[in-house]
Amino acid sequence: MFGIYLKRELGRRKKAALVIALGLALGIALVITVSSVSAGMSKAQDKVLQSLYGLGTDMTVTKARSAPASGGSGGPSFKFGAKSSSSTKQSSDRVMTQGGQALKSTLVTKVAGQKGVASAVGALSLNVTKVDGSFTQGKAKTTTGSSTTGSTSGGQGQPGGGSGSSGGGQPQVQGGGADFNVNSYSVVGVDVAHQGLGPLASMKITSGRTFTSAGTTSKVAVVGTSYAKEKKYKVGSTFTISGTKFTVIGIATPDSSESTTDLFIPLKLAQTLGDAKNEVTTIYVKATDSQQISTVKKEIQSNISGTTVTTSADLASTVSGSLSTASSLATSVGKWLSVAVLAAAFLVAALLTSSAVSRRVREFGTLKALGWPSRKVTRQVVGESMVNGLIGGALGIAIGVGAAYAVTAVSPKLTAQLGSTGGGGGMGGGPGDGPGGQSTQNTLEIALTAPVSLTTIALAVGLAVTGGLIAGAMGGWRASRMRPADALRSVS
Incomplete structure (x- = not known):
């Protein structure tokens, strides 16, 4: 009886039911779209952070570079031997550590032993400036x-x-006169025995292979895609740094955006080239619990003085550009707008349901005169509202998912400007810093997506049910207060 009557009444009031369902659908669709875009923003920001310090890194440990000694410029210098020939070719490599003051390699073990630290790996960032040409x-x-x-x-x-x-x-x-070419590029020494954490973790080998754990002193290198294209390097190519000849064994592509590192070589060789024996510039740290990162940061700072601990949250605050602006809009304006529209949709649905009940005075009054109790009348109204809510939820999910997929299909490009400060700025003054820890700014381009998760769909269904219950509750309360006499008074 309940189902038959419900079906008949909804069929008689298709237009009113559709209006209520569409109102709920628009509010639910907006919530799905905003939630999906916000998830895409978070995913894009994660990609930006991973491109700097590697997948799985929760924080880095660095030390601010001290000011140069009095009278010293701290900048690169080159010395060439004077010869008597009329035309002399000269070539020199200037290798300097960058990204902050060097740390003792023993600190890596000390950091790894701190409470809440799962693993720690050291890396050495270098800047190589090659000057070659001739004097006449x-x-x-x-x-x-x-x-x-x-x-x-x-x-x-x-x-x-x-x-x-x-x-x-x-x-x-x-x-x-003189005719010289200057080529500057970045080199990072990685711990080949622990490549799952650190700068190389954000790279994917697209040609050749990566380092072997036993090749700590092998004169081999992995080259970033952009630099390999610029220098026309491929697997098997060779190049020389300060008289040491390296062979390219792999070409690496960043998982997202652009990489700020041109070359990766074994850590021990980087220490030799940079005259930094048993030293690193950055320690990459992974926490045992991602929810306790701030606690681990305080633990390291209190037990290892003089160091700077930078978490992903700290680095995220330095991200600017259209990605940061869009993320702020999606988080603040977008979410509040969706809440306001959804609340308005619920209110409109409740008012329309209540108004529809008012127009059904004779119907409900007659039903009560025939012996229907108030609870049965209320159940009838709530049942109709629930069906309207579910229809609105289905339409809202379809519209919201369609809008999210449209965003993903278009994949608008957002830029992220990553500011870093001298002496360990950014995520520990990583490879993106200039020589001597000078301030730099890297601009990365990220394609925005809007992934729709099962959680978002479940939220939409919950909202649909909630909207139906709110509308049904108001309409049911109105219907339960009607008396048989009301039906008789409404008869003309």
């Missing part, structure tokens, strides 16, 4: 009258008298 020696020429006497020696002419001939002029150096 000029020639001193002295003019005597209408003739010119040339000499490759700068000391031939005498001031005021040239070579002693009458009418001679001052000797002049003609020709000569």
Whole structure:
């Protein structure tokens, strides 16, 4: 009886039921869309952070670079040997640590032993500036009258008298100069025995292979995709850093965005090249419990003085650009807007249901006169409202999922500007820092997606049921207060 009557009444009031369902559908669709976009924002921010310090890293430990000694510039310098040949080719590599002051390798073990730390790995960031080219020696020429006497020696002419001939002029150096190319790139020394944590963890080997755990002193390198394309490197290519020849064994592509590292080499070789024996610039830390990161940070800071501990939350505050702006809008404006629209949809549904009950005075009054108790009338109204709510929920889920997939299909590009400060800024002053810990800013591009999770769908169903119950409760309360006499008074 209940089902038959319910079906008949909904069929008679299709238009009113559709209006109530559409109102709920729009509110639920907006909630799904905003939730999915917010999840996509969080996913994009995670990709940005992973591109800096590697998948699985919860925090980094660094030390601020001290100011250069008095009278020292702290900048790169090059020394070339003077030779007597007229054209001399010169080449020199300047290798400097970057990303903060060097830490003793023993600190890695000390950090790993702190309470709440699952594992810790050290890495050494270097900046290599290669200068190569040639000097050309000029020639001193002295003019005597209408003739010119040339000499490759700068000391031939005498001031005021040239070579002693009458009418001679001052000797002049003609020709000569220098032509040099400067190439600067970043190198990171990784612990080949623990590649699952640290800078190489955010990279995917797309050609060749990665390091072997036994190759701690192997003269091999993994090259970032962008740098390999620029230098036309491929697996098997060779290059030289400060007289040490390396062979490319793999090409690595970042899991997302762009990598700030050009070359990866074994840590021990990086320490040798950078004159940083048993030293690292960054310690990558993974916590045993991701919910206790702030506690682990305090533990490390209190037990290891002089170091800077940077968590993903700290680094996220330095992310700016359209990604940060869109994330803030989705978190604040978007969520509050969806709540307001949903509340309005619930209120409209309740008012429409209550209004529909008012127009059914004769119907409910007659049913009570025939012996229907108030609870049965209330159940009838609530049942109709629940069906309207479920229909609205189904429509809302369809619209919301469609909007989320549309966002994913378009994949709008968002930029993230990652500010880092000297001496361990960013996520511990990683490979993105300039030589000597100077401030830099990296701009990454992220494609936005809007993943729809089962949790979001469950939330939508819950909202649909809630909307139906709210509307049904108000309409049922109104219907339960009707008396048979009301039906008789409404008869004209």
